[in-house]
Structure formats: C-alpha cells, structure tokens
Amino acid sequence: MNVLAEMLLNEPAPMAIWAVLMLFTLPALVVLANPDGVRNPRMALLETATFVRRHRERREVRRARRQAEVAQAVRYAQEVRVAATRAAGAVDRWQEFWQAAADRVDATGAAWREAGARWTHSRAAAPFGTPWTPQDPAEYAFRERFLHEGVRAAVARGELPATALADVLAGCGGWDPRLHPVEQELVLQRAAAAHLEWVHRAAVAAERAAWHDVQLARRGRDSLRREAVLAESRISSRTVTAVDAARVVRLADLHHGRA
Template sequence: MNILAEMLLNEPAPMAIWAALMLLTLPALVVLANPEGVRNPRLALLETANFVRRYRERREARRARWRAEVARTARYAQEVRVAATRAAGAVERWQRHWQATADRVDAAGAVWREADARWTRSRAAAAFGAPWTPQDPAEYASRERFLHERVRAAVSRNELPVSALADVLAGRAGWDARLHPVEQELVVHRAVAEHLERVYRAAIAAERAAWHDVQLARRGRDSLRREAALAESRASSRTVTDLDADRAVRLADLHHGRA
C-alpha cells in the first residue's frame, strides 16, 4: 500500500474529498467511456446516478448490518455480565446459609452430647435400683404428675418434640406413668438423648446439602463469569471488525476510483 492509499484509509477528510471528486467526475468518465453515452448522454447520466444510488444503498446496508451485529453482541455481553453479578450475590447468600447450618450442627452436637452424658449418669444411678414406695392410688397419681412435668419441661426446652407430650398423656410410645420416678427419669433422659441425636443427624444432613448447593452456585457463577469474559471479548473484536470493514470499503472505493 502506497502513502496516498494509507492516508486515505486512516484520515477521513482526504477520503471524503477523494470520494466527492470521484462522484463529480464519474458521470463524465462514464459518458466518455461508453459510445452509447456519447450519443445519449442523458441516459448515461441516469444510469450512472442509479448505479451510484444502488452502490450507496448496498454500502449503507452492509454498515447497518455490522452496526446491528455489534450492538447485539455488546448487549449479550452486558446481559451475561449482569447474570454473573447476580450469580455472585447468590453464592454469597448460599454461603451464609451454609454457615448458619454449620453453626446449627455445632450447637446440636453440643446439646446432644450433654444429653447423652446425662442419660449415662441416669443409667448409673438406676443400677442401684429404685427405692420402695407404697403402691396406692395417691402414689400412682404422684408418679403420673411427675412424668407429665418432666416431659412438659423437656418439650419447653426443645429437648423433646411436642408429640411426646401427647404420647405421654395418652400413655403410648413407651411412656408408663406407673414406673418409679427414678425409672421415669431414666426414660425421659433416654428419650431426650435419642431425640437430640436425631436432631443432630438431621443438622449434619442439612449442612451437607447446603454445602452442595454452595458448590453448585459457585460453579454456576464461574461459568457465567467465563461466558461474560468471552462475550465481552467477542464484542470488542466485533467493534474492531466493524472499523476494519469500513476501512475495507474505503480501500475498495479507492481501487475502483484508480481503475
């Protein structure tokens, strides 16, 4: 490429002047180059004007398509970037949720271990046997009140489910109000330890599920970030391509003019 061509491609003002000169001289060149144009210059000028009009329309259509494609690519890149930002926020929320479940695991484990130790102590005390008490209606009523109070207190501390109170009032699910208070205490401590162990195991399962969700959210966020970077790269390359294509059109016009 010579110096003149390079200047025309890079500087818009010389190119505009060159194009204007070409448009002004093109009708005369067409008339002189075509014998029919010499005999009928009016027809030749009309054909030239139509040719120039169609050329401009095609050129503008190409540029419009390029601009539309660049706009679509940039819009897609922006949408993916927004989605990646939202995914990052979702990861933070899932991490907070997972941390909360992990804290519940620690708390449930501590409560269960304490209840299990209490049950162990109750078993050791029950090994000596329950003291003798008279077995009369008043004693049975006292034992029943004792059991109900112990279960109600455990339910209020969330050491037993609410359903346990209904079971003990109905005398089902292993609850026996006729047992000695020492034996009833052992039964209550065992039920509390077993229930809190189930709560602890459920907390572990919830923590694992929450961690799995965190991992999924992270993978989704990372995938969207990679897609956003790729889309932004494509949008930048499309912009450069649009500029290069416009220069290519200028070069083609220059070659046609020189021909």
C-alpha cells in the same frame, strides 16, 4: 508517477482530495468508457446514477446491520454482566445459609453429646436400684404428674418433639406413668438422647444439602462471569467506526434509561 503514488500514500490530505475527485468523476469516466454511453450519454448517466445510488443503499444497509449487531452484542454483554452480579449476590446468600446450617450442626452435636453423657451416667447408677415408695393411689398420681412435667420440660428445652407430650398425655408412645421416678428419669434421658441424635443427623444432612447448593451457585456465578467476559471480548474484537461506536453507546444508554 512514483512521486504521485508516494505522495498519496504518505500524505492524508492529497489522498482525501483524490478520493473526492474520483467520487465525482467516476460516473463520467464510466460513461465515457462505455460505447453505449457515448451514443446515449443521458441514459448512461441515469444508469450510472442508479448504480451509484443502489451501491450507497446497500452500503447503508450493511452499515445499519452492523450497528444493530453491535448494539445487540452490547445489550447482551450488559445483561450477562448484570446476571453475573446477581449470581454473585445469590452465592453470598447461599453461603450465609450454609454457615447457619453448619452452626446448627455444631449446636445439635453438642446437645446430643450432653444428653448421651447424662443417659450414660444414669445407666451407671441404675444397678443400685430405686428407693422404696408406698404402692398407693397417691404415689401413682405423683408418678404420673412427675412424668408429665418431665416430658413437658424436655419438650420446652427442645430435647423431645412436641408429639411426645401428646403421646404421654394420651397414655401411648411407650410412656409408662407407673414407673418409679428414677426409672422415668432414665426413660426420659434415653428418649432425649435418641431424639437429639436424630436432630443432629438431620442438621448434618441439611448442612450437606446447603453446601451442595453453594457449590451449584458458585458454578453458575463463574459460568456467567466467563460468558460476560467472552461477550465483552466479542464487542472489542469488532471493527467499529467512531460514528458507529458513538451510536452504539447512545443506544445502550437509551436501553438502560428505559430499563
């Protein structure tokens, strides 16, 4: 008996033969072991066959359920991996947007400093007074044109908002066309410095918001990557037969073929 057991454990071929013999002889053994089966072997064989069939059906149901679960896990892992790849692309786009915002901060900061330096230089020369000009309608008309042209040029350079030109043409917003051109230049430089400071502060706020979005996008990407690795590890940890694995692969291929 020990020799037989050792042979069955160590040699796969005898084990397979033994399994086949047991598969076909088990119903007969069950019939012979049951007293009712000895008295009514036909009924016992029918009951045994029914039992075996139901057992096989339940086994097939469990196998089909396992295959469906594995196929669903494969699809989920693939979808999460695709989502992680797309999230990585979104991070790159947000990174580019933030870089553009950071470049704008540098540009607006430089423009603001230059405008502030011009205004500081003009204020330093203000105590020397303004040259004398005649107080006549032609002079005031010239001053008005000088103011309009100065504001229009500053708007074109981006040193003043477009609303400034509308205000100066309407004679509102604190613009005084009666001032001497030297005084008007000082007013223009002060307004430009104030506007460019506002533009720079807005650029800084936009850059911070863009950086916040980059961080959010990175966290989303990393979370999806971790979920993809976890989903793939769930698949690898399952016990799947070679036939099941082949079917799962075919199901996944068919799924992606339809996608």
